[in-house]
Amino acid sequence: MAIKEQIMADLKEAMKNKDKDRLRVLRSLKSKLLEREISEREGGEGSISDEQATEVLMKAAKQRKESIDQFEKGDRADLAQNEKEELEIIESYLPEMLSEEEVRDVAQAKIDELGANDMSDMGRVMGVMMQELKGKAEGSLVSKVVKEELS
Template sequence: MSIKETIMNDLKEAMKSQKADKLRVLRSMKAKILEKEISERKGGESSITDEQVIEVLMKAAKQRKESIDQFEQGGRDDLVEKEKEELSIIETYLPEMMDEDAIRKEVRKQMEEMGATSMADMGKVMGVMMSKLKGKAEGGDVSRIVKEELSK
């Protein structure tokens, strides 16, 4: 079963069990997935891949994390909790993310293969790493680790 189908089935279950918070988040995810389908539509084909659904979910999760940071800075604990709940629901549909050590190991391996040694190689390394780690790691984390490794 695809991630999209899982979300749609969970949406139906949330309606039946009247879980308002989960229902709100899943409806939002459904709308974002449909937007992506429309933007990717070619020749009448309207379905998107799991990878594209993961992109949509990762973007939504990133938005929630940014909101959490802003609300914490503003002292809005009520909104922080709401965003954290939404983030936890979204994360249940995302694949397991790589930890920092695993990302660092992949970056070092790629740098060695490419012969990258300075910050001038940042763009080349990031291009390869982002295509390799798409859906497995957040871009900000990869960028930070690549900078750290190239600065050594």
């Protein structure tokens, strides 16, 4: 089942079960997916692919992680806990992310393949890496690993 359809089905289920927290998060995700669908639409009907839906979910997860960080710095554990719960729901729809070791293996292979030897080649390596790992790893992790490998 496609990500969007799964979210819609789970939204109905959350309504039936009166699960307010899950319902709030799923409504937010539905809204973001519809927003993306409308922006992609050309001349009438349109839909988004699972890859595009994954991008929307990754962006929502990243926003939650940043909020958690800010709330913890501001000593607001209650708000950070709410964000953590939302993040857990969002991550349940995301594909399994690659570990740092797996990203490092891909980075080393790409660096060798491209013949990159120093930081001046970082942009070239990052472009190829992000294309290949889109939806499989966070950009910040990829950037960190590539920097370490090129230093």
